[in-house]
Every structure is written in structure tokens, then in C-alpha cells.
Amino acid sequence: MSWETTIGLEIHVQLSTKTKLFSGASTQFGSNPNTQVDYVDLGLPGVLPVPNREAFNKAIMFGLATNSTINSISFFDRKNYFYPDLPKGYQITQMNKPIVENGEIAIYVDNKEKIINITRAHLEEDAGKSVHDLFDGKTGVDLNRAGTPLLEIVSEPEISSPEEAVAYFKAIHQLVTYLDICDGNMSQGSMRCDVNVSIKKPEDTELGTRAELKNINSFRFIDRAIRHEVNRQIKLLEKGEKIVQETRLYDSDKNETRSMRSKEAANDYRYFPEPDLLPIVIDQNEINEIKNNMPELPKAKVSRYIDVFNLDEADAKIIATSKEMSKMFETAAAESMNPQLAARWLIGEVNALLNKDNVLLSESKLEINNFSALIIRINDETISGKIAKTVLEKIWETGDTVDSIIESEGLVQIKDSGLIEEICNKVVSDNPDQVAAYRAGKDKLFGFFVGQVMKESKGKANPKNVNEVLKKLLS
Amino acid sequence: MTIQYKSIKELNEMLNNKDISPTELLDETFQLIDEHKDLNAFVTLNKEGSYKAAKELDSKDAFSSLEGIPIAQKDLFCTKDILTTCGSKMLSNFVPPYTATAIENLEKAGCLSVGKTNMDEFAMGSSNETSFYGNVLNPWNKDFVPGGSSGGSAAAVAAGIVAAASGTDTGGSIRQPASLCGISGLKPTYGRISRWGMIAFASSLDQAGPMARTVEDCALLLNEMCSYDKKDTTSLNVEIPDFTHNLNNEIKNKKIGIVKEFDLSKLDQNVVKNFESSLDQLKKLGAEIVEVSIPNISLSVPTYYVIAPAECSSNLSRYDGVKYGFRTDNITDLENLYINSRTEGFGEEVKRRILIGTYVLSAGFYDAYYKKAQQVRRLIKNDFDNAFKEVDVIVSPTTRGPAFAAGSKSGDPIQMYLEDLFTIPANLAGLPAMSIPSGFENNMPLGLQIIGNHLDESTVLQVGHNFQVNTDFHNQNPSKGVS
Numbered sequence: 001m002s003w004e005t006t007i008g009l010e011i012h013v014q015l016s017t018k019t020k021l022f023s024g025a026s027t028q029f030g031s032n033p034n035t036q037v038d039y040v041d042l043g044l045p046g047v048l049p050v051p052n053r054e055a056f057n058k059a060i061m062f063g064l065a066t067n068s069t070i071n072s073i074s075f076f077d078r079k080n081y082f083y084p085d086l087p088k089g090y091q092i093t094q095m096n097k098p099i100v101e102n103g104e105i106a107i108y109v110d111n112k113e114k115i116i117n118i119t120r121a122h123l124e125e126d127a128g129k130s131v132h133d134l135f136d137g138k139t140g141v142d143l144n145r146a147g148t149p150l151l152e153i154v155s156e157p158e159i160s161s162p163e164e165a166v167a168y169f170k171a172i173h174q175l176v177t178y179l180d181i182c183d184g185n186m187s188q189g190s191m192r193c194d195v196n197v198s199i200k201k202p203e204d205t206e207l208g209t210r211a212e213l214k215n216i217n218s219f220r221f222i223d224r225a226i227r228h229e230v231n232r233q234i235k236l237l238e239k240g241e242k243i244v245q246e247t248r249l250y251d252s253d254k255n256e257t258r259s260m261r262s263k264e265a266a267n268d269y270r271y272f273p274e275p276d277l278l279p280i281v282i283d284q285n286e287i288n289e290i291k292n293n294m295p296e297l298p299k300a301k302v303s304r305y306i307d308v309f310n311l312d313e314a315d316a317k318i319i320a321t322s323k324e325m326s327k328m329f330e331t332a333a334a335e336s337m338n339p340q341l342a343a344r345w346l347i348g349e350v351n352a353l354l355n356k357d358n359v360l361l362s363e364s365k366l367e368i369n370n371f372s373a374l375i376i377r378i379n380d381e382t383i384s385g386k387i388a389k390t391v392l393e394k395i396w397e398t399g400d401t402v403d404s405i406i407e408s409e410g411l412v413q414i415k416d417s418g419l420i421e422e423i424c425n426k427v428v429s430d431n432p433d434q435v436a437a438y439r440a441g442k443d444k445l446f447g448f449f450v451g452q453v454m455k456e457s458k459g460k461a462n463p464k465n466v467n468e469v470l471k472k473l474l475s
Numbered sequence: 476m477t478i479q480y481k482s483i484k485e486l487n488e489m490l491n492n493k494d495i496s497p498t499e500l501l502d503e504t505f506q507l508i509d510e511h512k513d514l515n516a517f518v519t520l521n522k523e524g525s526y527k528a529a530k531e532l533d534s535k536d537a538f539s540s541l542e543g544i545p546i547a548q549k550d551l552f553c554t555k556d557i558l559t560t561c562g563s564k565m566l567s568n569f570v571p572p573y574t575a576t577a578i579e580n581l582e583k584a585g586c587l588s589v590g591k592t593n594m595d596e597f598a599m600g601s602s603n604e605t606s607f608y609g610n611v612l613n614p615w616n617k618d619f620v621p622g623g624s625s626g627g628s629a630a631a632v633a634a635g636i637v638a639a640a641s642g643t644d645t646g647g648s649i650r651q652p653a654s655l656c657g658i659s660g661l662k663p664t665y666g667r668i669s670r671w672g673m674i675a676f677a678s679s680l681d682q683a684g685p686m687a688r689t690v691e692d693c694a695l696l697l698n699e700m701c702s703y704d705k706k707d708t709t710s711l712n713v714e715i716p717d718f719t720h721n722l723n724n725e726i727k728n729k730k731i732g733i734v735k736e737f738d739l740s741k742l743d744q745n746v747v748k749n750f751e752s753s754l755d756q757l758k759k760l761g762a763e764i765v766e767v768s769i770p771n772i773s774l775s776v777p778t779y780y781v782i783a784p785a786e787c788s789s790n791l792s793r794y795d796g797v798k799y800g801f802r803t804d805n806i807t808d809l810e811n812l813y814i815n816s817r818t819e820g821f822g823e824e825v826k827r828r829i830l831i832g833t834y835v836l837s838a839g840f841y842d843a844y845y846k847k848a849q850q851v852r853r854l855i856k857n858d859f860d861n862a863f864k865e866v867d868v869i870v871s872p873t874t875r876g877p878a879f880a881a882g883s884k885s886g887d888p889i890q891m892y893l894e895d896l897f898t899i900p901a902n903l904a905g906l907p908a909m910s911i912p913s914g915f916e917n918n919m920p921l922g923l924q925i926i927g928n929h930l931d932e933s934t935v936l937q938v939g940h941n942f943q944v945n946t947d948f949h950n951q952n953p954s955k956g957v958s
Contacts, residue, residue: 039573043793045566045674046553046575048707080789080836082813089792139809141797270836272845275678275786278708 003237005230006207007165008157008196011172012150013182014126014189015058020147021125022049022092027149029188033131033142041147043087048276051076055149056280058181059099059123060290062151065179065297066118068103073281076123076274081267084141085128093152095271098122099280105175107167108318111347116168117156123280124150151181157196157207162226166219166358169193171321173360178323179295184362192217197229199237208233209243213250213257220358225250229257301326309339315347324361325350328368336375345375349389353396365399366392373402386459387411415462417469420453423461424469427452438474449474478503480635480952483544483692490538497529497543497587504545504589507636514612516631518550519558520590528587540695542585547631547640550591551598551624552578552683553672561674562596562606562624565794565801565820575672576704577641577683584699592627592640596822597791598648598676600624601894604885605824612881613656614953615919619878622652622894628686629656635952639687639696643673645680646779647873647898650910653686654873654922657912659939659949660686661693664930665905666711669704675790677783678709680902689949690911690939694718697932713930721933722940727761729938732866735768737897743876745916750872753913753923753942757870760941767862767869771854775900778855780892781835781848782903787825788832794820827888852903859904863928868938871897873910873922897924907932911939912948918956920948 020027023040039047063070077095103118128146130139153172159165173191177184184190198210211233213225228250233243248257296304298320305316319329329346333339350371354361374395378388383406394405406412414420427449428435438445453466478486478500489495495503501522508517525545532543553559553571560566574582582588595605603611603626611626613619614634621630625642629652632640642649644662653660661684668683675681685696698719703712733754739747754764796802796816803815821829835844862869875896884890901908906926913923923942927935943949 042798044571044573044799045559045561045569045793046571046670046672047573048671050706050708078789080792082792082795084795084797084809087793087798089795090789268838270789270833270838270841272785272789272836272841276675276709 002202003199003230003234004202005160005226006157006198006200006210007159007161007226009155009159009165009168010194010196011153011169012192013153013172013176014191015055015149015151015181016183017052017054017058017149019052019054021052021055021123021149023147025147029185031144033140033144036144037146041087041143043089049092051277051280052149055123056099056282057290058149058179059121059151060282060287061179061181061294062121062153062176063100063103064287064291064294065175066100066103066105066121068100068118068121070282070287071097071099071101072283073097073279074099075279076277077271078274080270083127083130084139085130085143085146087128087143087146091125091127092274092277093124094122096273099282105168105171106317106321107164107171108321109161109163109167111314111318113317114164116158116171119154119156121151121153124152126150157198162223162230165195165226166223169219169222170360174322175298177362178298186217189217193222195222195226197226197233198243199230199233209245211243211245211257212247214247214260216250221250221252223358224252224255225257228255232257298326309333309343311339311343315343318347318351319343322361328361328371331368332372332375335372336379338375338379341379342375345371345378345388345392349392353392364396366395367399370395370399370401377402377406381413381415381462382406383411383413384459384461384463386454387413411460413462414457414460415465417465420457420461420465421469423453423456424449424466424473427456428470428473435474446470446474479507479954480688481638482688483541483638483695484689486544486638487538487540490543497532498526500543500545501525501529501587501589504637507634508590511614511634511636513617514614514630514634515609516592516611516627516634516636517547517590518560518562518593518608518627521554521557521588524557525587525589528582532585539585541581541699544586544639545589545637546581546586547590547592547628547637548578548588549625549628549641549643550594551643551674552641553674554578554588554591557591559591559674560608561598562594562608563821563825564607566674567607567801569800571672573672576669576702576706577673577700579672580699580702581641581696586699589637592625592631594627595624595648596825597674597787598624598643598645598681599787599824599828601647601651601891602879602881602885603627603652604881605822607822610881613878613919615657615878618880619919620655620881622655622874622878624648624652625660625686626652629653629658629660632656632658632686632688633953635954639685639692641683641700642686643681643683644898644902645676645682645783646902647895649684649686650873650898650908650922650924651894653910654924655878655920657915657920657922657948657951658686658688659690659693659909659911659943660684661697661909661932661935662901662907663697663701663932664711664907665902666709667907667930667932668700669702669707669710671704671706671710675786677786678790679786680779680783682902690909690936690943691719691722693909694722694936694940697936711930716933718933718936721937724937725761726757726938726941729762729868729934730765730866731757731762731938732765732767732862732869734772734869734871735766736770736772737871742872743916746872746874746876746921749914749916749921750923753870756942756946757938760945762938765866767866769855769858769862769900771851771858772900774851775855775903776892776896778848778851779895779899779903780831781844782852784828784832785836785845786832788829788836791821791825791829796820824888855900856904859900859906867928867934869926871924871926873897873924877916877919877921901926905929907935909935909939911942912951913946914948915951920951
């Protein structure tokens with residue numbers, strides 16, 4: 001039986017403001033517990049939240065970059081529940097009217113574009129952290145994170161595979177780092193996501209019952225968690241059982257999801273408008289000012305790459321989607337004067353390595369200057385394309401510079417025509433049968449001779465020169 | 476020489492005449508506090524802090540209006556390094572590291588904060604019987620309640636211990652005790668005074684204000700309490716006038732509204748008579764009495780008892796035994812840390828309102844209760860806006876009757892809630908309103924409420940002051956009895 005998967009993502013993006021959403025305390029990561037907490041974060045009696053406009057601005061930037069509606073008026077609400085790391089007993093969030101609505105973002109799977117619609121993006125404060133393993137039989141509470149601004153980005157349920165989910169998460173990651181509204185540091189929890197998964201038969205018009213997978217913070221885990229959850233649901237349905245609407249936790253150690261709470265047991269959060277805060281009012285002038293100060297967005301970059309560098313639209317889009325990749329491209333294009341070559345290498349070899357390891361460019365050992373150097377060395381024919389692949393793989397593993405790898409491995413391309421002729425002569429005299437066959441009209445054998453020469457030269461011979469010499473010798 | 480029953484203005488004259496120094500004023504104040512211990516008006520005294528501030532003023536030649544004036548602060552305002560209980564066991568050990576903006580403003584103006592006054596727990600009550608620290612007694616008759624929730628502040632002023640006190644008013648908590656204790660009390664426009672450092676009951680309704688022996692003193696206090704405060708985004712960034720400026724201007728030709736929909740026939744007839752004589756007094760001063768319609772005013776009490784508990788249920792969630800305040804000894808897991816701390820830490824009335832609030836906000840009831848109440852609130856506000864197109868102020872009795880005996884209503888929440896029948900509408904509409912002494916029934920004070928238009932405290936104070944300089948109800952005191 002075949003099943004269709006429907007996935008929606010809720011991504012929590014920690015906005016990189018200096019201070020918290022409603023207090024002047026610092027948001028820096030990694031300080032001693034409870035040292036970045038002021039009266040507001042502690043939920044002391046009588047203190048009041050004061051909103052941080054910087055967070056509003058960052059949310060607006062996200063809205064602009066995703067073609068969203070920026071609501072000229074939006075509201076904060078309270079979400080009420082008890083937990084020790086939630087000092088006020090409620091979280092200030094936006095339930096009824098978020099700051100950003102109705103946007104879209106493009107994702108690429110197998111270099112094909114798909115548009116995913118964004119339902120909404122709203123501002124809210126983060127909770128603190130409960131520490132369960134530090135004190136025997138007791139739970140510690142660290143409120144350093146309490147009140148850190150989050151932008152929760154909710155997608156429409158339009159994602160239909162784990163690959164697309166990962167691509168969407170990556171696209172959001174790339175965009176928010178592009179805009180510099182989030183540091184994108186996944187291991188520090190700067191981006192986390194909840195995944196809603198359901199399956200249905202192709203002929204069904206309504207979506208199946210969904211499960212929500214909570215708090216996933218890596219690309220790899222999204223992929224694995226979804227695969228696992230889809231299999232679980234298929235097994236249940238094929239046994240004739242029902243899916244229960246519930247929240248499930250993905251355990252990355254055991255690679256399984258398990259139930260946290262069912263819908264019936266779900267909290268009633270008693271949302272209501274936050275009476276301590278005025279509505280967020282944003283006028284067009286503010287939006288225009290933010291627009292004017294935004295970094296160049298992928299869309300504008302794409303047109304520039306097509307116009308200035310003569311790239312294909314598809315290639316331009318792939319490069320421009322990532323801030324890191326476009327920086328890498330622009331640097332290499334400028335320094336090597338060969339944008340086409342730089343683009344080809346990014347889209348081909350670099351992308352393949354990224355996909356193989358499921359990492360982001362920023363997480364890899366390939367640095368901008370090193371990539372530039374690689375393209376320069378290919379362009380000035382110090383190394384051949386084939387050697388360059390080996391060099392790139394080395395960089396990928398060690399992060400060493402291009403020139404040091406070329407030197408230590410002795411990979412400089414042989415362009416010395418005497419040396420090349422010598423090798424060619426050897427290959428021709430070692431293979432008299434093939435020479436005879438070639439001369440008798442078996443043109444295809446030319447490739448064989450080139451291959452032999454490259455083998456002899458350990459790939460270092462300049463292919464162009466080899467072609468010329470061989471043609472002469474064999475004619 | 477006694478300072479008992481002196482107004483701020485009189486004390487200021489004494490200070491400027493060198494009849495008394497700030498330190499001597501404090502000596503007498505603390506003696507009065509001691510003599511009136513049975514009123515139970517104070518929870519905590521601030522001798523050290525107030526004497527320190529007084530000593531710095533002792534050598535002054537001239538005293539500005541509030542410099543060196545002893546004042547009592549409602550125990551709902553956070554005061555740095557001074558126990559702040561909000562009338563609750565829950566905060567019986569809470570010492571804030573900061574001072575509320577309203578109090579800071581008064582202290583900057585030279586007021587000496589002598590102590591924290593008793594109050595209904597978390598300001599929920601109209602009789603001061605819900606305080607964890609015991610009932611406050613009405614100085615006019617100690618068997619009677621002083622009103623609430625600012626009952627300690629009202630009793631301290633009525634007993635002449637201090638010339639003034641701070642209060643807060645969510646549904647009448649300044650005006651109702653002012654009325655029951657025969658003093659003047661003003662709830663300003665919502666947003667006039669910063670709420671920062673005021674322990675929240677219902678955020679969209681809470682407003683601080685002055686309580687004093689005279690309208691003029693209220694104006695002096697209001698001048699200092701108001702400020703635009705960046706720490707409270709709901710505080711208003713508007714010009715603050717000198718509220719004493721037009722106190723003495725005549726009220727001839729002022730249009731004074733009476734609300735058609737207030738059905739006085741069901742009231743205590745002494746209250747009605749008293750109200751009619753107040754109207755006569757205003758007419759004598761040249762004001763014109765005009766009937767206005769506030770069609771939705773009868774919905775005020777039910778509307779209030781949805782919105783206020785809803786906000787309170789959320790505002791009081793922070794008292795959970797985890798971070799500060801009372802924590803139960805009876806803990807086996809997280810859930811009963813919460814349950815037992817809150818069960819043992821809160822009193823019955825607070826629990827009742829948390830339950831009401833939790834109910835009206837819960838899924839499935841939100842639209843029927845909370846949302847509807849917000850819509851009605853908007854209608855009431857619109858009604859007032861329309862009425863104020865025709866009149867300068869609106870007057871009514873402050874309460875349905877004079878102070879009642881302790882225990883007589885505490886078993887009947889509905890009767891208690893109706894205490895605020897006349898005061899709640901101004902909170903819902905965010906309007907300034909004050910209560911001033913208007914006479915007596917069986918030797919117990921009655922009050923006249925004056926409601927003003929948005930930000931128009933000046934006219935409210937002007938009408939009140941004109942009334943006061945032509946009457947002497949405010950000059951009576953419990954020691955000499957009603958003359």
C-alpha cells in the first residue's frame with residue numbers, strides 16, 4: 001500500500017538581540033547559571049515587561065525576506081502554565097495576531113525548487129532551563145535563557161518528505177543567518193523545531209491524524225525522526241489501528257519517538273491578551289527603513305548573478321540561497337576572475353560533500369579564502385580538475401590550505417612539454433597493438449591513451465597538453 | 476502640640492514656621508501609630524528609613540509642599556529592603572530589592588514613608604477582612620470595617636495618624652474605604668501613575684492614587700505621584716499639569732451629570748438623602764445638574780468580576796513556592812509543591828477569584844465570558860465618552876451605604892462584590908474618580924463620588940475642593956465625634 005506523508009514545521013529561532021525580549025538582561029550563551037537574570041526575568045512581584053524593539057525589527061526583516069504580510073498592529077498574549085523554569089507562570093507570546101503572516105520560502109531538493117508557504121511568524125519569550133542531572137534527587141533551575149526572544153515560524157503542512165523537511169529547515173536556517181537575525185548555532189539551541197507528521201492514502205482528501213515531534217535541533221535528527229515516525233504510523237494503520245493525536249519526543253540515542261502526552265491530557269493554556277503590554281504598532285516608515293538597511297536578499301542576488309556573472313538561473317538560486325555559499329562564490333569569482341568555474345565547483349563538488357555529510361557550509365572546514373585559492377589554482381592550471389577534487393576532499397577533512405596540500409602531496413600540474421612528451425612516448429611504445437588499432441580507424445581508443453598518460457603522471461599532466469602531444473604521436 | 480488630624484498643608488506650615496522639625500514630626504507619628512495599634516492599620520513600620528530621611532531634612536529652612544511629611548504606604552507597593560506582603564501569607568517573607576515608581580516619586584518629593592499599611596489580601600476585598608495580618612478596624616467605630624482593599628491606609632488617615640497615605644484602586648479600593656472612613660481618595664486616569672513596583676491584581680484596571688484628609692492634599696500628592704515611566708509601557712506619556720492650579724476656581728456653570736440608570740430607589744434611603752443634599756450643595760455653588768445616560772452601566776459588576784479574576788488568575792501564577800515567598804513544608808513532588816504552597820499560602824477570597832478567573836479563560840468558556848466581558852467593557856467606555864460630551868463630571872454616592880459591621884458580609888461574596896457597584900465603572904472605563912466626605916449616617920461617614928473625563932483629574936479635584944471649602948464633613952474626626 002502506498003502512503004503520502006504530510007509534514008509541517010514549527011521552527012523556534014532565537015533572535016540575536018543583545019538583551020532579552022522584555023528585560024535589559026544579556027542574552028549571551030554559556031554564562032554561569034542565573035547570572036543573566038533581572039527582576040523581570042525572575043517574575044518578581046510588581047515588575048513589568050518592557051519590549052525590545054530590536055526583536056521587532058528582526059521579526060520584520062524575516063517578514064520582508066519571506067514576502068510576508070507585516071501586520072501594522074499585532075498583540076502579545078499570555079500562555080498560562082506552571083513549570084519551574086517559567087517564573088511568571090505564563091509565557092508572553094503572540095497567539096491571535098502575530099507580527100508576521102502569510103509568507104513563503106523556496107526550498108531545493110535534487111536541485112528542484114518548491115515553494116513552502118509560511119503561515120505565521122510570531123514573537124515570544126523563551127523559558128529557562130530545568131537541570132535534572134546536577135543535584136541528586138532535585139531539579140535545578142537556570143533562568144539565563146528565560147526571556148530570550150524567539151521567532152516561532154510556522155509552515156503550512158506542505159512538506160511531503162523527510163528530504164523536503166530538512167531542506168526547509170536548512171532554507172530557514174540559511175535565511176535567518178543571511179539576515180543576521182539569528183546566530184544559527186544549532187548546538188547551543190539557537191534553532192529548534194517541532195515537526196507535525198501525518199500520513200494518508202493518496203486518494204484521501206483529508207489529512208490523517210498527526211503526531212507532533214518536539215524539540216529537534218539538528219538536520220540529521222529531523223530526517224531520522226520523521227522517517228521513524230512515518231514508519232510507526234504506517235505500521236499502525238496497516239494493522240488496522242488508529243493514530244492518536246499526541247505530542248511525541250524523539251530520542252536520538254535510541255532513534256525512536258515516544259509519547260509525551262495525548263491531546264486529551266494536553267494543557268489548557270488559557271490564552272488571553274497580555275494586559276501589561278500595548279499592541280505592537282508598526283508603521284510603513286519603519287518598515288521602509290528596515291528594508292533599506294537589509295542585506296541583499298537571495299532574490300536580488302539571483303538576478304545579479306544572472307546579469308553580471310552569466311550564471312544559469314537554477315545555479316544562481318542554489319548559490320544565493322545560502323549566505324555562506326554566496327559569499328564564497330563572490331569572493332572566488334572576484335579573485336579568480338572565473339565566476340563560471342567557481343559556480344560549477346560550488347554547485348557540483350562542494351554541494352555533493354555537504355549533502356554527503358548533511359552539514360552546512362558554515363559547519364564545514366572549507367573556508368572562503370581557501371575555496372578562492374582552489375579556484376585560482378584550477379584556473380591558472382596549477383592543478384587539474386581531477387587533482388582539484390582530491391585537494392578539496394583533503395580540505396574537507398583537514399581544513400589545510402590549498403597550496404600546502406598541493407605542495408606536500410606534490411600535486412602541481414605537469415605542463416613541461418618535454419616531460420609530457422616523454423610520458424606519451426612511453427605509453428605509445430608500450431601499447432603497439434592499440435596504436436595499430438587506432439591508426440586502423442578505431443578513434444575511440446584515443447581516450448585509452450589519455451587515460452594511460454594520466455595514470456603514468458599520477459593525474460598531474462595537463463590534459464590539454466597531453467591531447468596535443470598524443471594527437472601528434474599517433475597521427 | 477498635637478499633629479493628629481492635621482492636613483499636609485497644615486503640617487507644611489508648621490514645618491516652615493519651625494514649630495516642628497521632620498524628626499519631631501516622626502516622633503509624634505510613631506507615637507500615634509503606637510496609640511492606635513488596635514486599629515491594626517500597619518503591617519510593617521519603617522522607622523530606620525524614615526528617620527534617616529527626616530534627619531537630612533531637619534536643617535532645612537524652607538520646606539516644599541511634601542518635604543518632611545510622614546506618609547503611610549499601602550503594603551501592595553514594593554519598597555526596597557522593606558517587607559512587602561500584599562496582605563498575604565504568600566509574601567510573608569518577601570523583601571523587594573526595588574521600590575515602586577509611585578513611592579519613589581513621593582520619597583523624592585520629600586515624603587517620609589513611615590510604614591506599610593494593612594490591606595485585603597492581594598487587594599481582593601472590600602472590608603479588609605481578607606488580610607492574612609488580621610482585620611483593620613474603622614476608627615469611627617471599631618466594630619465596623621474600614622472598607623477595602625486600602626483599608627489600612629484609609630484607617631491611618633481617618634485616625635489622624637498620618638495626613639496622607641498611598642492606595643491602589645482596581646474596582647474601588649481607594650474610593651470605597653475613603654468613603655467608609657470619611658476621608659478623600661482619588662483614583663486617577665489609568666496610566667497616570669506608573670504601575671511599576673505595584674503588585675498586580677488586575678493589570679488593566681489597577682491604578683495607584685492618593686488618600687488624604689482633603690482634596691487639596693490629594694492634588695499635592697498627585698502632582699508628585701504621576702510620571703511617565705518607561706518601565707511601565709501602559710503609563711501615559713502626557714503632560715502633567717499642576718493639579719492644584721484651578722482648585723479655587725469657581726464651579727459656577729459646570730455641568731454635573733447624574734446617571735439615569737443608577738436606580739437609587741433600591742438604596743439605603745439615608746444614602747439617597749445624603750446624595751440629594753450633596754447635589755443641592757453643588758447647585759448652590761452654581762453648578763448645573765444634568766441627567767446623563769450610561770446605558771450599559773448595570774453590566775459593570777458582572778463585567779468586572781470576569782475581567783479582574785481572569786487577570787488575577789494569571790498574575791498570581793508566579794506565586795508558586797519555587798523562587799520566593801511562601802513554600803509549603805509538605806513536598807513530595809513538583810505538583811504538590813505547587814498545590815500545597817498555593818493552598819496554604821493564599822486565603823479563601825484569593826482562591827475564589829483565581830478559580831473564577833481560571834474558569835472564564837478556559838477553552839470553551841473564553842468567548843462566552845472573557846471575550847464578551849471585554850466587549851461590554853468597550854461599550855461602557857463608549858457610554859462614558861458620550862456622556863462626557865455633555866457634562867464636566869458625573870457624581871454618584873460612592874457606596875450603597877456606610878461602613879458595615881465586621882463579619883456581616885464576609886460570608887456572602889455577592890453582597891461584598893456589590894460594595895463596588897458605583898466605583899467599578901470608572902475602573903472599567905479607565906477614568907479618574909474620587910470620593911470625598913459628604914455627611915454621616917448614624918455617626919458613620921458617607922462619601923460622594925466624582926467621576927471625571929479621561930485625564931481630567933483637575934476638574935474632579937476642582938469640584939471636590941469647592942464642595943469641601945463649603946462643607947465641614949472632612950473636618951470631623953473620630954476623637955471629637957460628629958458635630
